[in-house]
Amino acid sequence: MIPSAGLPSILQRVTRSLLVMALLWALLMAGVVRQVVHHEVDELMDQSLRESAEILHSVIAVLHQQGLDQAMAQVHSEYEEHLVWQVVERQTGALVAQSHKAPAQALLLTLDAEPRDTPDGLWRVVSFGFQNDPGHFLLVAQSEEERVEARAEAESYTLIATLLMGLLVTLLLNLLVRRELKPLARLSKAVQACDPLQPETLPQSPERAELVPMLQAIRDLGRRLAQRISSERAFTTHAAHALRTPLAGIDAQLAIALKEAPDSLRPRLTRTREAATRLSRVMQALLTMFRSGSEPQRQLIDVADLLPTQAFGELQIDIQAERSVSGDPDLLAAVLFNLLDNAQRHQARQVQLSVTQADGMNRLRLQDDGEGCLPEKLQSLRAALARQDYGADGSSKGLGLVLADLVVRAHGGHMTLPAVEAGFCVELSWPDA
Incomplete structure (x- = not known):
């Protein structure tokens, strides 16, 4: 039996290749998705920040005109804790009003309607001026912690889904590979059970087109082996008849010669008979050893x-x-x-x-x-x-x-x-x- 230990397995190699490809594909997709999600989430959150800022500006502008923005800041209504606002005096940077969870210092001292980061990188800020009060402006900020959390959740969920999809595809491909390798395993069993001297035991029609050359080679090998065995059997039979009788005759003649020979010749005849006996045994052993197929x-x-x-x-x-x-x-x-x-x-x-x-x-x-x-x-x-x-x-x-x-x-x-x-x-x- 040919030892299989240490030999590479087609199934294991294909499975390993599929798994590596799935992991590489998942990592590649995760990298691409991360970039896309990072950009899209930032864009969506900036858009939400601007919309929230516009809404707050519409409300606070009216209250600021009426001098009620300080009273509004004292009402601790429920709202998203990562979204804060400040009313800043433009010249001094002092806070006129703020939400109750906003920082005590102005986040920015410049007016810009486009979202931008604060110098400490902790907030994303949008600012709007008041039409009837150019000396003050409104800052609406969203914490960077909230934005990082949103990006991380979107990226992790996408990565997990991609990995699960990759593993599922790998499992399905592995099952398909196993199914496609079954005809090869059945062919191996058929070859193991075949007898070259019995053509009906040779593997018949292949199950896959790729196995046709292999099956043809097995059949040709079986025919050659059958011819070789038949030739050896014929030679063994002929040699047994052709050699056994002369050797037996030689032994019989030597036995008679030993009885009739003088004492001076008997040692030589004895050694000759022993050599002939040994030759007979060797001949019989060789014929037995090459008794093919039995x-x-x-x-x-x-x-x-x-x-x-x-x-x-x-x-x-x-x-x-x-x-x-x-x-x-x-x-x-x-x-x-x-x-x-x-x-x-x-x-x-x-x-x-x-x-x-x-x-x-x-x-x-x-x-x-x-x-x-x-x-x-x-x-x-x-x-x-x-x-x-x-x-x-x-x-x-x-x-x-x-x-x-x-x-x-x-x-x-x-x-x-x-x-x-x-x-x-x-x-x-x-x-x-």
Whole structure:
């Protein structure tokens, strides 16, 4: 299985991009809206200030003419506390009358009908003169605090609405992206379940136009794999018939020659027969390893029945099998033959073979007393087998380990190479069917 940890996800990348775009859009809109709201609110409040000032001027002008503006200032009627007025003497700047919450000093000493800020920046002021009294004028002011509060409320409400709208759009786009990625997920499941040797299991019509090239490539790959598997099966069948019979004939002829040969030739004939036997085992292992497309034919196996111990001459094999295990007898026999052959070639004299079964797992442990393996080489073998590096670069030499790893993987298990004090050890673990 290809590891997915650490790989970027299309969905996560698209979702993150949408979220970033939504936030940037919201910030941009907030900046634009802030400028617009700031200008429009100021314009509206200036207009309201002028209108309020004109109304107050109309009333106070009459009262001022009648000398009643002082009496009006003493009436504490309810009004907007951030809007105040003052009647100022033009020459001295003294206050003639004022609203009860207005500052005690004149806010401005000049007459100007256009709204402007006071020097301290705390008030926005409009001033009007009296037609019948040029020595006095009316100031109507609105506090800057009220104006800032109004702008802040308008901007915050707009910003919140913009952010909520952006998040809502992001959520909707995320849902749409998830929906559009579902055909790709279904195609992945279909590819995972397909068998190149069964064309009807190959993915059929695509759900999206973008998946058409991918689907065509998968179908072409499936056809090529099916042709390759068929060719390998044909080769395996032909090789099994073409090689097994001559090798068996050679072994039979050597057995007869050993009986009839003089004592001086028997050691050479014995070594020749051992080499032929080893060649037969290697050939059988290779054919088994390349038996493409076939699942393990599981059955209950007594491991002791798989090993004719006399085939390994002086190598002593101590078998400790608690019970039968589930597996393919042909594949496991080929594995054991090659592992024992490896042990014999590395000067082993005794092999401990233990077979256990517990918690639905079959375990086979084979340990010899041969030359063993240096820690650095053992670590290199482990790494090569973990990544299934069976190349000819020397990282995983030996047919026995390669075949054992392939067979145990075909059974859904794994192989480990434990560190031992002496010799070499191989452990195979695979689940029941």
